[in-house]
Amino acid sequence: MEDRIRLRLLTPDGVGWEGKVSAVTLPAAEGSLGVLGGHAPMLCALNSGLVKCRSAAGELRFAISEGVAGVENDVVTLLLSSLRQL
């Protein structure tokens, strides 16, 4: 699948990670939530948990603390208190 989603993971310490991916799985407040390209605009509360994303380069995983995700025009922005790449 084409990497058409631009994913941005932001913390108060700066841009934690930024890049193109094809799919993102978010730990939404009411269960795991998958986002693919062309997703409808959405705002979503996040629990602390695991963010997984797939890209041509392989799968990336991040441990995040609670935050908010915004999806619009294939740009996924995650506002997080803290973040660690696994």
Next chain:
Amino acid sequence: MANIRAIRTRIKSIESTRQITRTMRMVAAAKLTKTQRSFGALQDYASASRELLERLGASGAAEEPLLQQRGAEKSVVFVLIVGNRGLCGTYNTALLKALEELTAAEREMPGGEEKELSLVVCGRWGREQIAALGLPVKRRFALSDVPETEEARELADYLQKLYLEGEADRVVLLYQSFRSVLQQSPTARTLLPLELPEGGAAAEVIYEPDAQTLLHLLLEQTLLGGVRATLLEARAAEHAARMTAMAAASDNTDELIATLSLKLNHARQAAITTEIAEISGGAAALKRDN
């Protein structure tokens, strides 16, 4: 001779002072760069949280306690962000002066009642000077020279609690804002209640789980971002003020050393002249005796 020695000692002591002021200037410059870098890194986060808030628009705003203006305001908490130490010109004293003016203006309330004013102090400077103002200090936060996110979170959580539990009807930040390296100015900014950015909600946005929860979460993030930005700005201003003060001090020592060296040379020359006069006088006297 004694005069020459005294001048030499003075020059030496001024030289060591110069070394100290120069070093302090360099340290302040390095810390300023570091603070500004953190501030830059924060901007992405701050602008993204503003953008998401705009997308959310006013949905759920009516119920949100962090946004509600309280009609009859009884208590105001000032968050005073002073420096960690002195030697930075009027940085700290100008803040205290601004605070005095501000509290004098705030205290008067229609109906003759007095508003309850109190302080939350960030920074190590001026325990006594602040106590002399006579305002109750609710809590002190030690703040590092380049504030970390964790410190900002602790402060933001505490202020939010004060506000939500009704101990403060308004929270005002008072700090030196960073206009440029050469210019800082005391600034008061209302932190709580928060204000929504302008802009209508984007159409057809899915809210997960609902707008009200999201708004609260986003406002908390905005609060944290705002507090951290202010702490960093205040620290940047402090470092800049110290840089300027120490540069001026170094220049002063240069000038003093130049003046003293001139004096020293005069004294040395005078001593040599006297010595030559004595020798030639002695020689002349000897010649006459022969």
